[in-house]
Amino acid sequence: GQQLNQSPQSMFIQEGEDVSMNCTSSSIFNTWLWYKQDPGEGPVLLIALYKAGELTSNGRLTAQFGITRKDSFLNISASIPSDVGIYFCAGQKVGGSEKLVFGKGTKLTVNP
């Protein structure tokens, strides 16, 4: 099955730094999603993007739906220790269906 190309695979940063991660695909998506997974828990939806070019913020998080509909990025500003976790992008294809395609994840470590 198809998967998205998510990078970087892992990041080690200092508290207070900004973080950026992105996902690309060879296919067009209708919707781009970003999730965070805390250790031992299931993923939780952070941001959903529905239109090409859309830029959406949720607190210190900002995500954009690429103009080509084949990519998206997530930025975290002024990172804090509780930002630690695995971040996943996911795409929902054109044509409906609730089926999602997930990236492989970016593991974020924040050093206090």
Add this chain to the structure above:
Amino acid sequence: DVKVTQSSRYLVKRTGEKVFLECVQDMDHENMFWYRQDPGLGLRLIYFSYDVKMKEKGDIPEGYSVSREKKERFSLILESASTNQTSMYLCASIGTGGINEQFFGPGTRLTVL
């Protein structure tokens, strides 16, 4: 505030055993999904269901089957567990509101010896 629950957080089984993983949601959602999560591979869809008694294969259905006899419950079955099915299994449900009404369970970490 519990939304999606999975029957076990940790499970250890032996090769060849039949394994049942249960998922229950209390939000009256139509759509339910089973994923497996492996390091460096992200989430991969095993099976999903749009309604009671309906099921569709995901990207990696081999070695698995599912059952949806009631709307709130979606079971994943490993007919004969193998060591390569050692993984984290995540259940999710989505309501009629779409992605904004999606919730994941906490996961079941299955080890097959």
